Amino acid sequence: GGSSSGSDGSDGANGTSGSGDQVADVTHVGYTNQVPTQIQYNPSNPTSYAQISQYLLFDRFANFNFSRGGFVPYLIQDWELQNDQNRFVLTLREGVTWEDGDSVTAADVATQLRLSMLSGGAIARYTDDIITEDEQTVVLNLSTQVNPRIIEFNVLGQRFMTQKQEIFQKYVDKFDGDEEAAAKQLRSFKYTDVVASGPFTLEEQANQQLLLSRRDDHPDSENINFQNYSFRYLDGNTAVHQAIGAMNVDSVFSVFAPPNVVESFSDAVQMETVPSKWGYGLVPNHDHEHAGDRAVRQAIAHVLDRKTIVQNVGHTLKKVPPIPVGIPSDDQKRWLEDAYSDFEDYGPESMQTEKAAQILREAGYSKQNGTWVDSDGTAVKLPVTVPSGWSDWITATQTIVDQFNEFGFDASVDSRNFSSLLGTAWPNSDFVLSAGGWLPGGGRAAFPYFSLQHQLIENFRGFTYNYGPAASSRGGTQSDVTVPSRTGSGSMTTNPNERLTTLSETVDEQKTRDIIVEQAWVTNVDLPMIPVMEKQEQTFLTTDQWDVPEQNAVVSQVRWACTWLPRQGELKYSG
Amino acid sequence: MNSYFVKRTGRAILTIWLVMTLTFGMIRLIPGGPIEMLRARLIRQGVDPSRIDAIVQTYKQDPTPVYVEYYEYVTSLLSGNMGQSFYYQEPVSALIVDALPWTVFVMVTATILLFVIAILLGALMAYHEGTAFDTVASSASILLSSIPFYVLAIGFVVVLSYQFGLFPARYRVGPGVEPGFTVQFLSNAIYHAALPIASVVLTQAGLQALAMRGNSIQVLGEDFVRVARLRGLSDRRIAVRYVGRNAILPMYTGFLTLIGFNIGGSVILEQVFTYPGIGYYMYQALINRDYALMMGVFLIITTTLVVSVYIADLTYGLIDPRVQSGGQSEAY
Amino acid sequence: MSEPVISLENVEVHFENERLLDFGNDPETVRAVDGVSVDVAENDVLSLVGESGCGKTTLGKTAIGLQRPTHGSVKYRGHDIWEIREGNSDADLEWSDIRTSLQIIHQDPGSALNPNRRLLSILSEPLRQVNPDLSKSEKRNRIYSLLERVGMNPAADFADRYPHQLSGGEKQRVALCRALLMNPDVILADEAISALDVSLRVEMMDMMLDLQAEFDTSFVFISHDLSNARYFSSHGNGKIGVMYLGQLAEIGPAEQVINEPQHPYTEVLRWATPDLSLDDHGEMPMRKIDIPDPINPPSGCRFHTRCPKAREACTRANPTAYEHGEQRVACFREDDTHEYWDSPELTDD
Amino acid sequence: MTQSHDQHTEHIAVDDPIIEVRDASVTYDEGTSYVLDGVSLDLGRGEILGVVGESGSGKSMLASALLDAVPDPGLLSGTIEYHPDSGAATDILELDTEDLRALRWEEISMVFQGAMSSFNPTMSLRKHFVETLEAHDEDVEAGMDRAHELLEDLYLEPDRVLSSYPHELSGGMQQRALIALSLVLEPEVLVMDEPTAALDLLMQRSILLLLDDLKEKYDLTMLFITHDLPLVAALADRMAIMYAFRLIEIGQTEEIINHAAHPYTRALLNSTPNLDAPLEEMRPIEGQSPAPINMPDGCAYHPRCPLAEDQCRTEVPDFHIVAGDHGSACFNWRESYDEIELVHLDDGERAIPEGDRQ
Amino acid sequence: MKHTESDSTTSNEFEFGTTGSDVEVTTSERLRDIYEEFVYKPGLVAWDDRRTRIGSIILFAYVLIGTVGVWLYEAPATNQDPRSLQPFEQFFVAPLGTTGSGEDVLAMAIHATPAMLIMVLAGGVFATGFAVLIGTVAGYKGGATDRLLTTFSDIAMSIPGLPLIMVVAIILSPENPAVIGVIITINYWAGLARSIRSQVLAIREHSYVEASRTMGTGTTRIIVKDIIPNIMPYVLVNFANAARYVIFAAVGLYYLGVLPTSVSNWGIQLNNAYKQAGALSGGGTFYQLLVPMAFIMFIALAFILLAQGMDRVFNPRVRTRMAGESKSESDDDTDTAAPTEVMN
C-alpha cells in the first residue's frame, strides 16, 4: 500500500503532495496502545475491542461536543422524543453506505440497538421494542416516561454503526431461544473481517500497525485529502511521548503527558484537551467514626488545596473542580446557573485551615499536641488507600496526606494492590478514605443525573457503598439526608433516591434543573465523596504537514479530535 | 541404562512437576482474580456499569474444586495443552511459542557474549596480573557489576534511544519488518536486541571476568603449566589448552545456570525495553491475573532452568575428564 | 595374657562406588579389608605395614570403631562395639565410653588441627568430653603440663597459638596430646610420622613410646615404612602386621618379622626399605611393579601375580594363616605337604 | 692438626663435568631473602648425583636453577655452564628464549616433585607426548615409538597408559609416565626433584631400580633430589648435602655414608631409621632449620650444632677437603668424627682411617 | 580412670600458674579475646585491603545516612520546596533538586535508606543462615539426610527467582522491609546451600573433623566449631553477594510496582522519574533518575568490594600476620580465591 511508515525514523506524512481536491498518497500516522493483530470490532465482545480505529471505520450515531454540552448529529441526523413521549424517533443520514456497497439502513441501526438491549444495555429498562419505520427511520417504543437527556445519552452516546444487520441479525434471532447461550456467542464473536461504514476501510492488521485506507463512497470522503490513516502500536506513555516528540506520528489521542514533557515538544505539536468527566476524589467509608462524620468531611474539603494537588500531578493532566459537587467541572455553571454562587467552594486554591478548624471545633473535636482528636479523645486517623502503581493518584495522595498532616490529621498513604482493593478492601469497606473516582466518566457524566447518581446512590464500582442514601443493593439504606437549606436559614430534608428517580422520569426541563440544583446542593454540603481533581484527556495534533483548527476550537472538543476532524474537513494534508 | 542418568532424569522431571504444583497452588492465593481485573479494565475503558455486570456475570463459572482444576490442568498439560490465556484470548502455547524464541535469543546471546568477553578479559588480566591494565580492568569490572542490569537498561533507553536516537527503545523488530530469514529482518532483530543484550553483558561480564582472572591465576601457578613451559610448548598452546581450558572448566556450570537465571531476569528487562518475550508476558499475566498464562510462563522458565542445570550436570563429566564418579558419601 | 582391648574377627570392609556416565556397569566394590582377624592387647603396639591402598587405614579405622565393617565383628573388651552402638548389647558399656577409649592421630599434620582454633581450645575439647566438670583453670593446667611433657615450651605461649603457627612436628605433637587427653586405651596412629621430615620421625616415635609407657596406652601404628614400623614395634614390644590387598600376609613380633620374614611379600617390603648400607639390594623380588586393582583382586593368593615364588597352586586357593612360631603367615610355603610344592612355577608370559 | 692446615676451596671439581654451577643464588623479595645461597657444584658426565636436604633447604631451587626455570619472581644469579658432548660450553643463564627452549627437555630434562600436578588434567597422556615432540619439531611417529619403548622399560603398558587421562593412573604410574615424558627427547641430563616423595617405599624402590637401568641404557647423567638420605644411598655415585640453601657437604656416596664430616650430615644419618642399626642410638636433630628471612650469620647450622664456636657464628665456612673429592663446609669437621658417632656403622668402621684424612 | 598419678603431678606442677583471680581474668580476657578475634583483627585485615577499605567506608556511609542522616535531613514531603527544581539550582533548598510535586529528591533517597538496609540485612542473614544450615547439615550428615536436603534445595533452585518473588510479593503485599528481604531471598539460599554442601563434603574429610568425631563430639558442635568457621569467609563473601542481590531485586520489584509503594524506595523513585516525570522525554528531569541510580550503585559497589576483598578477613593466617603475631608465614595471596560461580 501507500504506507510510508516503513521505519521508526521516517515521518508518516511524506509523499506526493496533494493540492486542492486531489487526494494525496500519504498516510496520517496515529497511535494505538492495543496490539494491532488482536483488535476486534464487535462492540458486544469486551476483549480487545478497538479503542480508536473504530472512530474512522464506522460512523458514530452522534458525537458529544464537550464545549457545547450536547450531541452533534452525524449518522443519526435527527432524533426526537414524540407522541406523548412514548416514542423516540431516529432519522438516518442519507447516502451512507457500507463498504460492500449496501446502504446503511434503519434495519442496521435497529439491529445494533436490539443487540444492545438484549445483552443488558441501559435502554432495555424503558424500551418495549424497536421498529423501523422506513429505510431512514428507527423508532424506540418506550414503556415509561424517560428524561429525554437520558435516552439521548443511552442511545447516541459512544455508539458506532458497526453491527450490520446482514451479519448480526442471526444473533438477534438466537436470543429468542437460549438467551444465555446467545449472549455468550455474541460476546465471543470476534468481528475482525469488518465491513466498514465510515470513511475508511481496514486495509491491514499487521504486527506493529493498523492500516486504514480512504473510501471514496462515503458522504464525507470529499473532506479527506489523504489516502491512508495508520495506527501505530505504541506501548506506554513514554513511547508515545517519544513518537510525538520526534513527530514520528501525526497525532495521538488520550495520552498522559505531564507539563514538562509537553513543554519539550516542538511548536508544531498542538495539544487539545477534553474533560474526561472522571477524576480523583476521596471516597469516605461512611461507617467510619470520623470519615462518616460530615464535619470531618467538610474540614477535609477545606483543608485540601486542590490547586496544589493538581499542580503536583501536572496541570496538563488534571483540572481543579471549582466547587466540590456531584457535577463535572465544566458543567457546573451550565447546570447550576444562578444558584452557582450559593455553593461552597471550600477554597480550591488554598488550605482553609481556619475554616476547617472552626468546623471541627463546633463538632466537638479539639487539637491536642498538634493532632485533632474527637470528643472521646480518639485521634483522627486518616489513612488514604490508593492503588499502588497508579502513579498520578499516588502523587495526589501523597500531597493530600502531607496537607492532612500539616493540618493535624494523622494521615498516611496506604497503597495496596489494585486487585486487593477490588477483591477485598472496597467490597468490605476495609478503608477509611479511599482514592476513587468522584465522577462516573464518559460524555454521559455531562448530564448531572449520572454524576449525582454516582455520588449519592451508587459508587459505580459496583461495590459496597455505605452512604446512607445509597441504594440498598449497595449497602446503603436509601435514607433521607438533612442539610442546611441552600437559601438562608433552616434545613432541608430530601431523599436522593426518590428525587433522582423522579429526575430520570421527568420530561420537564425546569423540573430537571431544579432537582439537579437541589441534589447537587446535598453533595456540596454532605460531601458523600470529596472531589479533588478532574482528569483531562490530551490529544496531540501535528501542524507542520497538516492543517488543523486552532487550539481549543469548539469542533475539537470531542473524543477524539484526531478522528473527528478529518470527517469534518478540518484536518487536511498540507504537504 | 546407567542408574545415575535415570536418577538424574527422574529428579529433573520430579522437580518440574513439584514446581508446577507449587505454582499452581501459589497462583491461586493471589488476591483478586482474572474477573476482577477484567472488571477493572472495563471500568477504565468507561464501559457502562450495567454492561460490565452483564459481561462479568457471563464469565463467572461454577466454582470447581481446586483438585479437579489441578487434575484437569495436569492432564491437558500432558497432551500439550497449556490452556487459554484469559487476557489475550489466545492459547497459552501459541503465546509462548511466539515469545520464547525472542527471550532465548536475547538471553542466550547475552550470556554467551558475556562469558566470551569475561573469559578473554579475565585471562588477559591474569596474564598481566598486577599491572596498571589489571588494576583498571578489575576496577572497571567491579564498577560495572555494581549497576543492576535494568538500571543500565534504563540509562541506555534514556540516553541512547531518547536523547540520541541511536537505538530503538522497544519491540523485537521495527514496524513493517516481516519475519523471515531475510537480511532486513535479522539485522533489524539484532538492532532491536542490541540494547537489552548490552545491558546484560556489561553488567554481568565483570564478575565473571574476575572469576576467570582468579581461576587463571590459580592455574598459572599450577605445576603443569610450569612443566609445559619447560617442555617448550608455545605460549599460545599453553594459554589455550593449559590455562584457558582449566580455568574455564569451573565456570561451565555457572554458565548454564546463568542462562536459566537470566531468562528469569527477563521479567524486568523485557519490561524496560517493552520487548514481548517470555518475561514480558509473565509480567502481563501477573498484573492481569491471567492464571493460565502465568502458569505456562512459569513452567517454561522453570523448565529452561531445570534443563540447563540438567545438561550441566550430565555434560560436565564429558567436559572435565576428572569428574567420573558420582560422589558417594558415607552418612555420619 | 589378659583379655585383648580390641579384637577383630574375620573383618571385611567393602566399599561400593557408583560411577557417573558409565553405561552398563554394575557398581564397583572395593574390598578394602577382606577377612582380617587381629587382637590388640593392653599396652600393646601393633604396626601395620603394606603398600598404599592395601587397606591399612581402613583396617585401623575399623579397629577403633570409625568404620563399620560389612562383615565380621569388632570387640572392645569382649563386647561387639556396633551392637553396643545400636543398643543391642546387654553389656554394661556405653557407646560413649568406647568412643572416648579409642583415639586417632592422622597422617597429615596440616589438616589434623582445626585452623580456626587456638591450641588451648583444640586441647580443651577432649577434656570437655571426658572431664566436663573440670574447672577452666584445671583444664588449662592439664593442657599446659602435657604440652610441656611433649616438649612444647613454654606451654602457655604455645597454647595461645593457631595451628598454622606451628611446625609440622609440633602439630603432630599437639595431635598426640589431643588423643592422650582423652585418656584412651588405644590410639590409632595412621601414618602419623610419614609427613614429617626424616629427622623428626624418630623424635615423634620416641615421644609416642614414652607416653605409651606412661599412660598405659596401646598403639595401632600404620606405616608403609618397614624401618619405622620396626623401630616403633620393637621399642614397644609389639607386633608387626604386613598387609597385602586387604589381607594380613604376615603378623608377628617385630624383630622376628624383620629378621625372619616368612612371607615372600614381607621380603619384598624388606627389600624396598632403604638403608644406609651401600651394597646393592639386588634384583627386584617381584614380577610386577603395580599392585593389582582392589576392585578385581586376583583369585587364589592375592600376591600370586607379583610373587617371585608363586606357583600354579597359588592361583587356585587363598592360603589361610599358618602358625610359624609366634608369627602367623598366609602362605602355602608354610605347609610342607601342600600341593604347592608340586605345582609348576608361574611365569608372566 | 689445626684448622689452618686444612685445604679449602670454593667448590669441589670433577673431571668431566657436564654442568658446572658457580655461585648460583636465588633471591626473593628484591634480594632480601636468599632461597639458594651461592651454590657451586659440578655434575660429572654420566654420574648420578644425589642431593639431600630437609624440606625447604633449597633443593628444588637448585633443580630449577639448572634449567633457568626459577619460579617467578625469583632472581637467579651466578653461572651455570652446560658442556654438551661436542661443541662449546654455554652459560645457560645467558641463553636467549629460543635456545633455552631448545636446551630444555632436549638437553636437560626434569621430573618434578609430584607427578599428579605435572600433567594437564584435561588432556590424555598421548597428547602430552605428541605436543612435546611437536614443540621441538621432532618426528612424531619415531618419537612415539620411543615413548612406547620407554614406557615398556618402565613396566607400563604403553597403549593403555597413553590413552588414559592422568587421573586414571595411580601415583606410581603417573610418576613413571612423567619420567618417560621427560626422556622422550633423549636428553643428556635428567634432573629429578623428589620424583618419588609421594609414593610408598615399594614403588620408590622399584622406580629407583628402573632409573638405574635407564641410566645405563640411555647414557644419562642424573641429578636426583630427595630428602630421604637412605633412598639415594644405593643409587647415587656421589651425594651432596644441602642445609639452609647452601651446599654443606659433597663426596662419593661411600664417603658420605661412612665418613660424613659435617655435623649436620652426621646428625642426619643418625636420625635415619634403619633396619640394621641398633635402635637405641638413633637421635633426632634438635631444633629447626632457619627460614630464608632470618638466616643466622656465619654457618647456618651453628644454632643447632653441638660443636659451634665463635668462628662458626661469624664466618661462612668454605669446603674443607676431607679426602679426595670429599668436601665439607665445616670448620670443625674433624671434631665431629669424635663428638658425633655414626650409629649405623659397626664399631670397627667408626674409626677414622687417619691416613686418608687431611 | 588410669593415670591418676600424673593427674596430681600435673596440677601440682602448675600450681604456681594458677592465680586466685582466675575466673575474673577469664571473663575480661574472653571479652578481650572476642574483641580481638571479631573486631580488631578482622578490622585490621579489612583495612589493609584497598577493596574492603573502600567498601567498608561506603557501607559505613550508608549506615550513617540510614541512621543519623534520616534524622538530620528533613523527610521528603510534597511541596516542601518549589516544584521541579534542578540540582544545584537552589542548593540550600534542595541540593539535588525536587520532583514535580516539590519533594526533595535527595531527601527521598536518604529516607529510603533505612528500609533498604534492613531489607539487605534480613535478606542476607536469611539467605546465608538458611544456606549454612541446609548446606552444612546435608554435607556433614550425608546419606538420606543429604539426599533429602539436596533434593529440596535443588528444587528451590529450579524455581525461577524473580518470577517467584513477584508472585509471592503480590500474594503477601509485604510492607515490612525485613519481610521483603526474606521474600527476595526465598530461593536465593539454595544455590549457596549447594555450594556450601560441597565445601563441607571436602571439609569433613579433614582429619580434625574425624578427630572430633573420634572424641565423641556431637554433630552440632562439630558443625559449629569445626565446619562453619572454615566456610565463614565464603559465607561472608556470599552474604555480601546476597546483599547485592537483595538490593537489585528489591529495587527492581519496586520499579515494576510489584511491591507496595507506601514506603519510599529508590526503585519507586526510578519508576516515578521514568514513567511519570518524563525523564525519558527530555523534560529535563534526568536528574531524578540519576540520584536513585547513584544510591543503588554505590551500595552495590560497597558490597561487591566487600565480597571481593573480604575472604581475607576471616582467614586466620592473614589475620595473625597482620596483627604481627607471626612473621614467617609466606604471603598466600587470597586474591586468587575469587568465586568461580557468580550470579548477577
Ligand SMILES: Nc1ncnc2c1ncn2[C@@H]1O[C@H](COP(=O)(O)OP(=O)(O)OP(=O)(O)O)[C@@H](O)[C@H]1O
Ligand atoms: N570411603 C571409601 N570409599 C571407597 N573406597 C575407599 C574408601 N576408603 C578407602 N577406599 C579404598 O579402599 C582401599 C584401601 O584404602 P586404605 O585407605 O585403607 O588404604 P591404605 O593402606 O591406608 O593406603 P595408604 O597407604 O595410601 O593410606 C583403597 O583402594 C581405597 O581406594
Ligand SMILES: Nc1ncnc2c1ncn2[C@@H]1O[C@H](COP(=O)(O)OP(=O)(O)OP(=O)(O)O)[C@@H](O)[C@H]1O
Ligand atoms: N615463589 C617463592 N617465593 C618466595 N620464596 C619461595 C618461593 N618458592 C620457594 N620459596 C622458598 O625457598 C626456600 C627453598 O625452597 P625449595 O622449594 O627449594 O625447598 P626444597 O628443599 O625443595 O623443599 P621440599 O623438600 O619441601 O621440596 C623455601 O624456604 C621456600 O619457602
Ligand SMILES: [Mg+2]
Ligand atoms: Mg592410609
Ligand SMILES: [Mg+2]
Ligand atoms: Mg622441593
